[in-house]
Amino acid sequence: MSYHCKACNKVSTTPADLARHIMGRGDKAHREWLASKGLKYSELLTAQMKSFGGEGYAALTKLVEKETWMDDQLVSAKSSTGAD
Numbered sequence: 001m002s003y004h005c006k007a008c009n010k011v012s013t014t015p016a017d018l019a020r021h022i023m024g025r026g027d028k029a030h031r032e033w034l035a036s037k038g039l040k041y042s043e044l045l046t047a048q049m050k051s052f053g054g055e056g057y058a059a060l061t062k063l064v065e066k067e068t069w070m071d072d073q074l075v076s077a078k079s080s081t082g083a084d
Ligand SMILES: [Zn+2]
Pocket: 005, 006, 007, 008, 009, 010, 021, 022, 025, 030
């Protein structure tokens, strides 16, 4: 199982890593994805700075875990029907 960023397709093995990635990017595509899920980048950033790595990421990590995980077996089954 892995986590796939909906904004840029980066793949992470843990939701916490992908959450860090999304906050680290913070560009339009990533902010818009957050907004579509009911979170605000600016609020996450504020929570993040107040708590030094705590609450801001906790909310986002939970969301990432729920919204971006993909079953690797499903993904490889799909790609094996491709060109090779
Ligand atoms: Zn991304």
